[in-house]
Amino acid sequence: MAGLPLLPELLRQLFSRPATNTFPSRHLPSSVTGFLAKVARGEATIHPPVPTPPKFRGKIVYDREACIGCSLCLRVCPAHAIEFIPETKRVRIYVTQCIFCSQCNDVCPKDALHMSPEFLLATEDRYAESQIVE
Numbered sequence: 001m002a003g004l005p006l007l008p009e010l011l012r013q014l015f016s017r018p019a020t021n022t023f024p025s026r027h028l029p030s031s032v033t034g035f036l037a038k039v040a041r042g043e044a045t046i047h048p049p050v051p052t053p054p055k056f057r058g059k060i061v062y063d064r065e066a067c068i069g070c071s072l073c074l075r076v077c078p079a080h081a082i083e084f085i086p087e088t089k090r091v092r093i094y095v096t097q098c099i100f101c102s103q104c105n106d107v108c109p110k111d112a113l114h115m116s117p118e119f120l121l122a123t124e125d126r127y128a129e130s131q132i133v134e
Helices: 002-014 030-041 072-076 102-105
Strands: 060-062 082-085 090-094 112-117
Touching: 002 030, 060 090, 072 082, 072 102
Parallel strands: none
Antiparallel strands: 060 112, 082 090
16 A cells, blocks of 8 residues: 555656657757747857867767777677678677777777767667768
């Protein structure tokens, strides 16, 4: 019977609308999309984004030409976000699996991997072209 006091709150939450908006911009409310249209026409301005701090760990950047195919990055990746492609002796990185720990960058003998300041990576398709680094 200890959980019974929570039942009214559970039912209220179950049938109420979410308090947040879904992320992709096509789901934004019309007040936001209208404001963004004004910005595009030059009728309004938005504050500049806050710069990312030094050594920020954003989306991985892969230098294919520098890579020697040693696959050390695969061995240290705790999230198993890196796949070795034997035909080309290169790697494929799945950003949606990456935990941005930067261990692959630290172990790479040729500095073929490094972190970028890019952090707006959300998408509905985990296998989208923007979510795979080759």
